[in-house]
Amino acid sequence: DQQVKQNSPSLSVQEGRISILNCDYTNSMFDYFLWYKKYPAEGPTFLISISSIKDKNEDGRFTVFLNKSAKHLSLHIVPSQPGDSAVYFCAASAAGTGANNLFFGTGTRLTVIP
């Protein structure tokens, strides 16, 4: 059963505009959330994270918003750049769980059109 869902497999955005990537989760025990970015033929790299005690975390052009009541988080990229074209994975974790404690979504492929 997929506990972390990214319902949009792909997204296209014009350069300079905002990209919004969405992620939903079902497990109310999740208390830490991460976004990873993956280019073709490379491994995923950590992008930004948020703890459940916050509802927003910002790092440069990247902002993650968390809505705990809706079990929803989103990644905003402003302004979008062609180099942002990649697959973005949402991941969630719960305190007190074992070694395998990061659950990934299926990814959203972002294409930023110059």
Add this chain to the structure above:
Amino acid sequence: DVKVTQSSRYLVKRTGEKVFLECVQDMDHENMFWYRQDPGLGLRLIYFSYDVKMKEKGDIPEGYSVSREKKERFSLILESASTNQTSMYLCASSRGRGYYGYTFGSGTRLTVV
């Protein structure tokens, strides 16, 4: 700079061959993972290990085995490669809990012909 190193970036093997994918991390991490990534299916966990000589099945362990004889090295073995095992294989490591996140290697693109 911390690293997870996968021995091969691209690999082509024949059906029925025994295939070894090697992964080494230099961060003294306890946990190591093997995933495969396929279009539309995201990252699927094959096996993970939380200590030397310890291993646990992930979501799709069939057709695979693993070996962790040393803390820094985690090997994925395809006992008899099949064409449906053509995929991008990703190794990752983590320290203790998911709060630290996972550090991934660059991946091995395996093609089985």
